[in-house]
């Protein structure tokens with residue numbers, strides 16, 4: 459589809475949205491606001507980076523706001539280092555703006571060294587959001603080579619006996635072989651590499667990881683544990699914990715969203731129906747949960763105590779919306795339900811959770827929660843919320859086009 463067509467269909471869609479749901483005057487997605495905010499972020503990044511010249515660190519991206527309101531910038535090894543570049547790629551796709559694409563290139567390339575970073579599972583987060591989106595839009599062979607090396611590095615974290623990719627190397631006194639639900643997101647890089655190279659190994663590792671996670675991460679109500687720890691000698695599960703949720707037995711909101719997105723994507727890539735059923739079950743858990751607020755933006759944990767100051771997690775909502783547009787393609791009998799919910803999430807994000815022009819240093823959305831138990835990034839803008847919001851907007855446009 460040409461960009462012009464895409465942008466014009468997006469405009470039509472916005473007009474439709476406005477006329478259907480115009481109870482609120484501000485019911486609008488402004489592509490120029492998105493463009494201006496993302497440009498503002500790049501200016502603020504350059505200012506913030508200039509102040510760190512003596513720190514010895516090579517900062518490459520924006521991540522969030524610090525508690526004093528200043529911009530939090532990160533080096534390439536940070537798990538969030540790719541999302542701002544990714545937002546620029548997605549926004550360039552939505553708007554057709556060449557300046558955004560130029561900026562996207564600028565913020566993508568400094569991540570290249572991560573292709574050799576084998577000490578974390580976060581490879582998919584970092585590289586698919588940046589180089590992956592860049593390759594989708596430009597077919598630049600340099601990006602392709604970097605992605606293939608990244609996938610290769612990620613496979614070194616797979617343990618045959620356990621049948622999963624190790625998530626973290628930290629907290630070795632607590633966990634022997636931690637695998638977190640978030641890790642489902644990194645599998646997309648392996649599926650991509652398998653298709654690009656014809657090497658089945660990437661595919662097999664991704665499928666095995668998804669099967670192992672399906673067997674051990676989910677509870678009877680289809681919510682998921684955050685961390686499952688495995689014994690490296692026997693492959694058996696040692697324990698099930700949380701790291702960022704309210705308690706070991708609670709449903710951490712972003713974890714549920716990662717699971718939903720992860721299994722929808724795994725079904726798209728494999729056609730394995732148990733992955734589709736799991737995605738449907740997770741969607742049911744989230745969308746029918748009694749603690750999901752009417753605006754469909756979850757609190758940071760579905761089981762968090764109902765205090766007046768309980769923060770939301772906009773990032774979980776954005777990931778959920780993006781996943782629902784995907785899942786709706788595969789489940790005709792629930793399509794309407796998924797789309798209504800995804801549309802409602804986007805309406806809430808557009809109307810109630812978006813930064814006003816010039817606000818939040820340029821981030822698009824406020825009110826995400828990174829890690830409540832660590833008192834870190836509570837009720838603030840975070841770059842992955844913006845990234846999945848933009849992806850959801852793009853998927854909404856494409857979905858409506860296909861279903862006109």
Ligand code: GLY
Nearest residue numbers: 537640702712828
């Ligand atoms: N993958 C880390 C997080 O979701 O916070």
